[in-house]
Each structure stands twice: as structure tokens, then as C-alpha cells.
Amino acid sequence: MPEAAIRTEALVKDYGTARGLDGLDLEVLTGEVFGFLGPNGAGKTTAIRLFVDLIRPTSGEATVLGLDPRSDGVELRRRLGYLPGDFVVDGRQSGRELLTYLANLRGRVAATRIDDLAERLGLDTTREVKTLSRGNRQKIGVIQAFMHEPELLVLDEPTSGLDPFLQAEFVAMAREVAAEGRTVFMSSHVMSEVQRCADRVGVIRAGRLVTVESIHELGQRSARHVEVLFAAPVPAEDFAGVSGLRDVAVAGSRLTCRLDGPADELLKAIAAHPVITITAEEPDLTDVFFESFDIGRDDAG
């Protein structure tokens, strides 16, 4: 069995006034995309900065790529890519200047790699950073984290500021990393973002891991929103007895409902009438998540 990319045991980080982590036990497997989900202030950034040795734990242990961040920090950081949650850099330099410098600190980055990634994300690296939009700055952050093809990517809210097209591109990049057997650890406070990208998701709340779930399994047992347009008005009672169906609403020839479980019974009930269109959305795991684990939606950001 391959060594875990990240493993923590009873990790505690006390900030004096507040507690950032309160006994975090976490295991991230090599080759997976792990989503680290939690409301703002739950301890996501604290955990991430501990992995990179920017801060030190009060107690407990963290092992990243089999190394102790505290004692083997330089070797560890050679092998990982990090994107800070708040990616700020000196504005009086071009993207190319910054990326070249960071690549030189790393030592071995293929010369064409920066250009390829910049082209892929549509970033003009000749422009001064201060003239770039937030989204374009974030692209620089993503490029510097990915460019040296690290074994482990530790990304704090990687898609913040990126438009939907670039978010999709980011998802593709993360999946490629996992397909090559490398590991992605990314934090987010939005379930839908993690859902598209991650194999597993861990939920952190008040410095503790609440649960770890497989996205695939979660999707199977979560409700989908289904909408059907019939050729003629249908009676609502035809769908009243269908198992797993909730929130049934019929307005003339339009049926909307939420399906939880197998679709067979619903399909057969629908088939009794002439159908024009049918739409079944991918389940939004946000709902199932907050229902299953009784995590307050309000503090989910």
C-alpha cells in the first residue's frame, strides 16, 4: 500500500486567543484529489500552512510525503507545490519575471513549462502584475504551483477569482495530476467546486475533521432535481406514490421533483404519458452534505 501523501495525528494549533486546529486526524492518499471543505475560519488555512512549515503545531504530528515539515522543510517544499489562499505578490514585476524567479528557486523547471501553462490558462506573462485583474493574478498562482510537476499540490482555495471556464480548466489540470499518480490537496468552502474535482472530501469544522466521504458514493445516494415536460397536462397523483420522490409539483404539463435513489420507478410512471423533454441534474452535494451531517449552512460561506 502506498504511503499516505499527508497524515496528521491529533494535530493542534493554538493561536493563544483562538484555536486553529483542535486535534486534526487526517489521511490523504497518494494519487487522489482530496477536497478539504469547511466554513471560513474552520482551520483549513491553518492546516495547509502547517504542511508547508510556515507555522508550527502546538502539539500532535503531521507527516507530508513521509517527511516532517519542521525538520525536512526544504526537501519537502522541493517536492510540493503550494498556492496560498491569498495570493499576493509585488505588483512591480511582470508575471514572467516572478515565475522565472520562483522556477529558479526550485532549480529544475522545464523552460517551456511556464509558457505552456500560461497559454493554457490564457495569461499574458509580459504584463506587470499590478495591471492584472484578480483572476489573472490567480492564474500566476496556479502556474507557479503546477509548473514543477510536484508530487503533491497543496492549494488553498485555488479557484477563487477564476471564471467558470478557468475553473473547468483547473479541474482538468487537477485531474491530470491525479491521473499521473500525483496528489492534490485543495481547500474550499464551496461544495460544488470540490464535487467536480475531488475523489474524496473531508469536512473540517472548528478545527476538527467531521467526516470524510467519497464523492462517488455521496453522489449515488443524493437527490437529483428532475424536470419533465409532457405533451399534455398530467395528473399529479400519478407520481404521488413513486418511491424516493420528494417535492413533487405539477403545473399543467410540467413536472418538477427531487429523486433520491434509483430512477426506475419514476421512469415507468413518466412513460405512461407522451414526453417532450426530460432533464435530470447532477446532484448538488451541498444539499446532501448539509442534510447528512447537520452542518449549518449559514456558516458555510
Added chain:
Amino acid sequence: MLADSFTKWLWDRRRSIATWTVAVAAVGGFYAAFWPTIDSPDMRDAIENYPSGLLEALNYTDIATPSGYLSATVYGLVVAALVIVYSVSAGARLVAGDEEAGTLDLVLAHPLSRSRLALQRYAALVVSLVTISSGLLVVIVALVKPFDLTGISFGDLLAMHVHLVLFGMVFGAMAYAAGAATGRRAPAVGGGALLAVFGFAANGILPQVDGLEWIDRLSPFAWLNGGAPLQNGLQIVDLSIMVVLVVVLVATGTVAFERRDVSV
């Protein structure tokens, strides 16, 4: 230019360093060019009538010779003040400024130790001080003939500049150490400013109090100019004090930086 954090620091501040070099050379040269005006009977009479305490406070006691004049006005006062301002503000930025701006995280997530980053940047600060000091040296050498700054040997002038660079390194190290230990600019600038105020008082004013004559030995201004390197060449004891202080400050700051949490 972007090979490591040493060259990157210099490259990022190339405009600032150039501006400071020109400014220090211009102000220093401007004061030096006033020598022929000072070197007149009227001015000498005027200065002789100053209270001796004031003359001592300003280090103007030997102002009637070119080297004494340059030593007191240019190196001991105006340029010293500019070098302090530069060194403290640059020293405070080495770690604390970067950290407060939120830009330190990214670099520290790369494969280099904090000490290495910090020491490379301090070394870059030293190089910038040498650059600034060299600009002034060139100007002063150029002014010797046209402005009758006679009786100054090039060796002594060079010695003065060695003292000047180390003087800047002390203030840079003070600001660096306070900033590296706390991660905040205010204590870094405050530490440097405090040293400057104490140094100025301990050099000119406090020694005039009975029983406090010795306090002059604790002033960076005394290490810079007390032994009059412009007349007497390198002052080994003063230089050694400054070197030791720089080493202690930089080492202390670096160790503290290595141990603490980096703030977001």
C-alpha cells in the same frame, strides 16, 4: 538577475537604490562644495563665537580644515542621517515588510530555508549600501580639486567610506533583527529610529553631563566618526565593535525568524 533571493532583492529595488545613490551623492556633494564659503575669515570668526557645547554637539570642533569640515557636516551629519533612513527602511523591509504585505508566504513555500532567504537579503542590503557609498565617494573625489578640499588622502577617504558602510549595516541589522523577530514593520522601524536617537544623544549631548562622558563609546556616531577616519584612517576598534554588533543582531534576528510562525 532572477537567479536567487539575493539578486532578486537588488533587481526589485534597482530604481530605489539608484535614486538613493544619486540623492546621497548630490546632498553630500552639495555640502562639500560649500567648503570654500566656510573657509573664509568671517565664517571662522562666526564659528569661534559659537558656544563650545553646541560645537561639540555638532562635532564642529575641527571644522576649520577640509577634512574636519567634511567629517563633521557631510559624513557625520547629513550623509549619516540619509544612510540611517535608507538602512532602517530597507532593513525593516527585508522580512517584516514582505511579511506584512502578505508576499512572504509564497517564497517561503519554496525549497530554501528561512535563514538562507533572510541572510541573502541582508547581504543584498549590504551591497546596496556599498553602491550608495561608492556614488558619494566618486563625487567627493571629483570635487577635491575644484573646491580646494586639500589635505585629504584617498586612503583616508576610503577608510571613511568603510566606516560609513558599516554604520549603515548596524542600522540595517537593527531594523532587520526587530522585523525578523516580530514580523512587523513598526517595531523594526522603531528599533532603528530608537538607536539613531540614542546614538545622536550619546554622541553629542549626553557626554556633556558630568559623569556621562563614557556614554559616547556606545554611540554608532562615535564608531562612525569618533576616531576621525577621514584624518586618521581605519579605526580598528570602532570597526570591530560594529562588525560584532552586526553579527549579533543578524544572528539573533535570524534565529528568532527561523523559530516563529510566519503570519498570514
